[in-house]
Amino acid sequence: MTPTTFNSDLVDTLLGLTTVVAEQGDVKAAVEANHDDNQWWPGYVADWRVRMAVAGWSTRVSYAMVDTYANVVKTADAHGWDALIGMDDSELASLIRPLGLAEARIRYLRSLQAFLSEPDAAGGDVLTMPATQLITNFAARVDGASFKVAQCAALYARGYHCGIMPVDSGMVTRLAPCLGLTLDRGPAAHERMRCLLENCVTADPTPYRDLIDSYGYRVTIPGHAAPSWWLHLVLIYFKRLYLNRPVSARLCPLRPVCPHVLDCDHLRRE
Numbered sequence: 001m002t003p004t005t006f007n008s009d010l011v012d013t014l015l016g017l018t019t020v021v022a023e024q025g026d027v028k029a030a031v032e033a034n035h036d037d038n039q040w041w042p043g044y045v046a047d048w049r050v051r052m053a054v055a056g057w058s059t060r061v062s063y064a065m066v067d068t069y070a071n072v073v074k075t076a077d078a079h080g081w082d083a084l085i086g087m088d089d090s091e092l093a094s095l096i097r098p099l100g101l102a103e104a105r106i107r108y109l110r111s112l113q114a115f116l117s118e119p120d121a122a123g124g125d126v127l128t129m130p131a132t133q134l135i136t137n138f139a140a141r142v143d144g145a146s147f148k149v150a151q152c153a154a155l156y157a158r159g160y161h162c163g164i165m166p167v168d169s170g171m172v173t174r175l176a177p178c179l180g181l182t183l184d185r186g187p188a189a190h191e192r193m194r195c196l197l198e199n200c201v202t203a204d205p206t207p208y209r210d211l212i213d214s215y216g217y218r219v220t221i222p223g224h225a226a227p228s229w230w231l232h233l234v235l236i237y238f239k240r241l242y243l244n245r246p247v248s249a250r251l252c253p254l255r256p257v258c259p260h261v262l263d264c265d266h267l268r269r270e
Contacts, residue, residue: 013179013256014200015207018231020261021238022211030237035219035230039066041156042073048127048157049081049116055153056108056145061099068098085113104144111143112153127157131164135191147190161225163202165232167193174243175235180256197235202226 021027037043040058045051054073061069075095076084087095092109093102115138116126126134131154138150145153151166158164167190176183176193183189201208205226212219212227221227242248242262252264 010179010181010196011200011203014197016259017178017238017256017261018208018234019211021242022217022234023215024238024241024262026241027234027237028215028217030241031230031233032218034233035160035217038160039070041152041160042070043160045073045077047077047081049112050076050084051156052112052116052153053081053084053109055156056112056142056149057096057099057105058152059149060101065099072096072099084109108142108144111141111145115142131162132191132195135164135194139187139191147187147194151190151194160229161222163198163226163228165194165197165201165228167191167197168236170239170244171235175239178243178255178261197231198228201228201231 022031033039041051041055045054054076057072057076058069072095079087079095084092089106092106096102096105099105118141134154135147135150138153139145139147142150142153148166148168151164155162155164155166169190172183172189172193176189181193181196183192208227208231209221211217212221212230217230219230221230242251248262250262252258252260252262252266254264254266255261258264258266
C-alpha cells in the first residue's frame with residue numbers, strides 16, 4: 001500500500017488494531033471516563049470562543065497538572081469571553097500563570113481574538129466552514145496554533161461528535177508506525193494523519209459501532225454521528241498506555257506486519 005494514501009488496506013489495518021486495543025480494560029476505563037465529558041475539554045463550557053481559548057491553553061500541560069488546568073478552565077468559563085479579552089496582560093497572566101508559559105498563552109488569546117474578529121472568520125463561518133479550511137486558516141493565522149492546536153480548537157468549538165479527530169505528536173511518531181503509516185516530518189503530518197483516520201471511520205462506521213456494543217462501552221454517541229470521538233480516545237489512550245516510553249512489554253515488535261498487536265507469539269521466549 002502507499003503509506004499515506006487512504007485505501008481499503010488502511011481501513012482494515014486500523015480496524016484490526018482498534019479491535020484488539022479497545023478490548024483492553026485500562027483503555028476502556030480511560031475512554032469511558034473521558035468520552036461523554038472530557039477532563040481536558042469539559043462539556044460545561046458553553047461559549048465556543050472560550051472553548052477555543054482553553055483548547056490552546058491545554059497544550060504543553062502535563063497529566064500531573066490536570067487539576068490545575070481544570071481550575072483555569074473553570075475560572076475562564078466563569079469570566080466569559082468578553083471579560084477574558086477585556087483583561088489586561090497582567091490580569092491574564094495571573095489567570096494563566098499556574099499553567100506556565102504565560103506570555104505565549106496570552107499571545108495565543110490575543111491572536112485568537114484577532115482571528116475571530118476578521119470578516120471571513122465570523123462566528124457562523126468558524127462553526128460551519130469545512131473542517132480542513134478552518135484548521136488550515138487557524139494554524140496559519142493564530143499565534144502558537146500549529147495544526148494539532150488548530151485541530152483541538154476546532155473539535156472543542158464544534159463539539160465532541162463533529163467528526164474531527166485531533167492528532168498529537170505521539171500519534172505521529174508512535175501510533176503511525178503501528179499502522180504502517182509513513183508520514184512526512186513536520187507539522188503537516190498531524191493534518192495528514194487526521195484526514196486518514198477520519199476517512200477510515202466515516203467510510204464505514206458500522207464495525208466501530210459494533211465494537212462499542214460488543215465490548216460494552218458505556219458511552220453516548222448521537223445516532224447521526226460516526227464514532228470518531230470514541231475512536232480518537234481509544235487511539236490516544238492506547239498510545240499513552242502502551243506506546244509511550246517505556247513501551248509496553250505486551251506490544252508486538254513486528255507490528256504492523258503482525259496483526260495481533262498485543263500478547264502475540266513473537267513475544268514468547270524460546
